[in-house]
Amino acid sequence: MNVSRPSVHPVEAPPLTDGANNAPRVRMKDVQGMPGTPGGLALRLCQFVFAVVSLCVMATISDFPSVTAFCYLVAAVSLQSLWSLLLAAVDIYALSVRRSLRSSGVVILFTVGDGITSTLTFAAACASAGITVLIGNDLDKCAVNHCVRFESATAMAFISWFAVSPSFILNFWSLASR
Numbered sequence: 001m002n003v004s005r006p007s008v009h010p011v012e013a014p015p016l017t018d019g020a021n022n023a024p025r026v027r028m029k030d031v032q033g034m035p036g037t038p039g040g041l042a043l044r045l046c047q048f049v050f051a052v053v054s055l056c057v058m059a060t061i062s063d064f065p066s067v068t069a070f071c072y073l074v075a076a077v078s079l080q081s082l083w084s085l086l087l088a089a090v091d092i093y094a095l096s097v098r099r100s101l102r103s104s105g106v107v108i109l110f111t112v113g114d115g116i117t118s119t120l121t122f123a124a125a126c127a128s129a130g131i132t133v134l135i136g137n138d139l140d141k142c143a144v145n146h147c148v149r150f151e152s153a154t155a156m157a158f159i160s161w162f163a164v165s166p167s168f169i170l171n172f173w174s175l176a177s178r
Helices: 040-060 068-096 103-140 147-176
Strands: none
Touching: 040 068, 040 147, 068 103, 068 147, 103 147
């Protein structure tokens, strides 16, 4: 009696390119909002615009330097606007030459920069909101102060922070998933 035994044959791994154009497979799809994407550019421009509006509103108030929290807000949104403008220019370049901004060094730089600027902007907006509430609600001195402008500048700083947050989270996620 002849018993047949199954035999194991090694199988080659599939090639890392697709058969059509021999292009390498992409590990992870670029998510809109990441550096070098149109969504990332839109976020950078929103960050820049809202930070500049906050800065301009504070600059029109003559007595803002008398309150430390408002000076901190001006410094934070100034840094935020410069950072966002610089990265918007990098995004425009990357989109125009069709370059990926997924290298490890670039992602680390973007993540650290976004983390620092977003933390500073959020802290400054919170401090300014606290002073604005103190002036408006607790001291009831809105008639002699510029409460509406303080509130507007603070709101613009918060909106700028809201636009930075997705950039930071996506960059951090990209960095952590390596």
